[in-house]
Amino acid sequence: MNQDRRSFLGHTGKLLVLTASAAVAWEHILAGRPEDAPNYTARDHWWGMAIDIEKCIGCGTCVRACKTENDVPHEDYMFRTWVERYVVDPADLDHPQVDSRNGGYDGFHEREVLDTRLKMFFVPKLCNHCAHSPCVQVCPVGATFESPDGVVLVDKTYCLGCRYCVQACPYGCRFIDPRTETVDKCSLCYHRITKGLTTACCETCPTGARTLADLKDPKDPIHAFLRDHKVQVLKPQMATGSKMYYNGLDGSVR
């Protein structure tokens, strides 16, 4: 009887191991191959972005371009990129007045600032494509990951929709796409940049406030930008290794 039980357990164990590995292999086959980009070698690039607050006019073209290019739901609480307007009393950096109606999609209605002490500016935001991403760290299945070229991506065929990454992102860059029940965020237009194009937001920005940057390319203007300006990242205390470099970032910006 003991012998029977042992062989039963043995068979069950083998069956479990085999079906589990078969399931993984089958899933791998189903996943298919990623889109081809024959002339692109990921390891030769390290992507980031230069954002010049002094050039941003809050027109919202980038937000519209992003929604169109990336098929982002047209809800006023789902954005891969958005623009915030800050009105700040320089003597009271702790209490800025901020608004971002519809994420800046429709641009901003003019706001008259009568008090001459106040300053007003726009801050474009998007995924910071952090080198030490808290969102990547917490994903239980590795569905969100850092690509070798420094872009934080989501495998939507693998995402559980547990939303832990949304909680872990300090910048509010992630949301759940109700159509797929998976997480969505800026992909830095990965489908474009791997083909030698720039992102939709950078492409359409009328003032050049946003510029895609390849930090591994010695000829990229990003190096001059970083050298010549006083550059800051958002929430540096989070130590996420953000690669969104802001020129003219005010101390009041969160």
Place this chain on the structure above:
Amino acid sequence: MPGVEGFIYPNELELQWSVLIVLYPFITGLVAGAFILASLERVFNVQAVKPTYRLALLTALAFLLVAPLPLQLHLGHPERSLEMYLTPHTQSAMAMFGFVYLWYLMVVLVLEIWLDYRKDIVVKWRASSGVTRMMYGAMALWSDNISESALRLDDRIGRALTVIGIPSAFLLHGYVGFIFGSIKANPWWSTPLMPIVFLFSAIVSGIACILLLYFVTCWYRRIPVDMPCVDTIAKYLYYAFLVDFSLEMLDLIHRLYESDESFRALDFMVKTRLFTSQIVLQIILGTVVPLAILGVVQLVRFRREVRRVLYVVAGSLTLVGIFAMRWNVVIGGQLFSKSFLGYTSYKMAFATKEGLLPAIVLMVLPFVILWVLIRLLPPWGHETETARIHSRG
């Protein structure tokens, strides 16, 4: 935007974790607490709590079986949840849930209960017929050796399991606290105290739950309550609660004194949106009042009828308080913007996937499972024990 005050990042309007995620730490807390109470008798030989030993184990099992359900229901793709076992991301605190859970369920709880009940199962197997006989046979794994030496071995392994089980129970719930405590983006959660606060509140809730369940079972079986037993449980509840309360106050005082960048936003939130659930339910009704009751009972010798009422009141309020604490952590942690400039609100639906109705069902389900478990494996198998129950107070 409706329900929004001040400025929040546009993507923050929707709360990500609903009432179901409130249930998850609440339920696992009851598991860990019930098990720790059970192990008092087994490992530390606290004879007074013996009448609740098996009840506590079965309660832990009933709740543990339900624990993953709210998570599963919450997932956008529950069919992919097996990936957490097959391709876990080892850096993720959440990825380890499956392993901690399985370890605790299979290795600790099921095995310990099986070893403890093996003799009863075999006796029932022998005495029954038909389907019942097959069922008990299967539960005994068709091994009917209940010789003296076999039972001694069972007991020895069971004791060793409990010794492993205590750190495992600590791990199970401390780990749940770590899931929240390790999120640096959220200052309401991010504190190294979180796992230990979760752990002690788990012990508190588990003990309170068993105390109440014991009263209910005595009433249902029409037997007198073993007063030394409930007195001892109440004493442990008081001690655990004191530690829990001290830790929570330490966290609060630390936040008040440090007053870092997030403090103003959190302080405002506690005084407005969380006032009822945090100040009224969690701190006053759910902590200070039961602590005061339990403390007074330690000092003043009330009649047993009075003590019984006081214990039921204190136990019930404790559970309300711990549930409110879970609510305040999970929901409260999502009400403020990570910009610290505004607040959103939580609107709970009723009959939706993550609404109030499934939450109520999930809270009732462990009691249904417990009822079935009690029918299958009566925790008061040794009826001689009830004979020795003293009615002296």
